[in-house]
Amino acid sequence: MKHQYKETLLYIENLSVAYDDHVIIKDITLTEKDVVREGVDHTGQVIAFVGRSGRGKSTFFKAITGLVPVKTGKILIKDFEATEPNIAKVVKEGNIGFVDQKYTLFRHKTVQQTLKFALRKTSLTETEKEAKIKEYIEKWGLDTCVDKYPNELSGGQRQRIAIIEQLFSSDQFIVLDEPFSGLDVGNIQEVKKSFELLSSTSDFNTVIFSTHDIELAIELAQTIYVIGYPTINGKKEAYGTIVAKFDLRELGIAWELYGEKHIKLSKDIIHQMMIS
Numbered sequence: 001m002k003h004q005y006k007e008t009l010l011y012i013e014n015l016s017v018a019y020d021d022h023v024i025i026k027d028i029t030l031t032e033k034d035v036v037r038e039g040v041d042h043t044g045q046v047i048a049f050v051g052r053s054g055r056g057k058s059t060f061f062k063a064i065t066g067l068v069p070v071k072t073g074k075i076l077i078k079d080f081e082a083t084e085p086n087i088a089k090v091v092k093e094g095n096i097g098f099v100d101q102k103y104t105l106f107r108h109k110t111v112q113q114t115l116k117f118a119l120r121k122t123s124l125t126e127t128e129k130e131a132k133i134k135e136y137i138e139k140w141g142l143d144t145c146v147d148k149y150p151n152e153l154s155g156g157q158r159q160r161i162a163i164i165e166q167l168f169s170s171d172q173f174i175v176l177d178e179p180f181s182g183l184d185v186g187n188i189q190e191v192k193k194s195f196e197l198l199s200s201t202s203d204f205n206t207v208i209f210s211t212h213d214i215e216l217a218i219e220l221a222q223t224i225y226v227i228g229y230p231t232i233n234g235k236k237e238a239y240g241t242i243v244a245k246f247d248l249r250e251l252g253i254a255w256e257l258y259g260e261k262h263i264k265l266s267k268d269i270i271h272q273m274m275i276s
């Protein structure tokens with residue numbers, strides 16, 4: 001066995017979202033399962049969404065994080081509080097962490113204060129909260145930032161704080177909308193490291209992100225979905241949906257160094273994006 005599929009972590013059926021009467025995304029159905037790899041302690045899931053501008057990636061992310069209401073459909077996630085396996089719950093705002101493109105932080109709070117605030121609804125004691133913040137600050141290399149305000153942080157640092165903040169207030173899911181846009185090469189490496197940290201912490205950790213950088217998507221994700229306008233009966237529709245799914249595990253190239261097969265996949269993905 002190289003890898004095995006276990007419990008369902010995320011299940012989306014027939015999702016559609018409309019602003020006023022204008023349907024933006026429609027007919028979105030997907031299942032993501034927990035994957036266990038032989039000889040690897042923690043294998044979090046990394047899922048990428050790509051697609052041309054305006055096809056509805058951000059709208060889809062806002063729907064699964066409960067930030068916009070759905071028109072139709074069901075979004076279920078594993079219930080981590082249930083004592084039995086395979087118990088799912090309907091997603092609610094706050095269950096899935098969302099890091100937007102601007103990594104918005106409280107302007108008037110220091111990093112320490114921001115993280116403390118993110119833990120306010122947990123049942124941890126004051127001492128436990130301090131310990132948890134310290135643990136993450138150290139693990140994520142943010143020791144020098146504790147007493148700084150957002151305008152004193154680099155883009156990469158701001159983003160890591162935004163990720164930790166979301167991790168503190170929601171369970172094992174985190175959605176990042178274009179986490180790599182506008183970052184320099186150094187910060188891109190830092191964010192990549194955050195992805196590794198996230199997925200190596202727990203089997204259940206699931207990172208969902210969008211990007212316009214296909215190579216990065218292939219390098220980081222095990223599943224890549226293309227969101228685009230579908231062509232139905234020869235006519236291109238004007239709503240976004242999943243037009244293609246690429247499972248790198250099935251293709252035998254997940255967790256592998258970038259090579260010939262990855263380059264071929266990149267071409268296939270770009271082709272799917274161009275026709276949708």
Ligand SMILES: Nc1ncnc2c1ncn2[C@@H]1O[C@H](COP(=O)(O)OP(=O)(O)OP(=O)(O)O)[C@@H](O)[C@H]1O
Nearest residue numbers: 019020024051052053054055056057058059060227
């Ligand atoms: N609040 C809103 N009200 C009305 N229309 C909206 C709203 N937000 C987004 N839209 C429209 O929904 C469509 C999809 O936008 P969305 O931001 O989800 O696309 P995207 O795929 O994330 O694009 P990009 O890659 O450029 O970020 C666009 O036509 C956009 O104009």
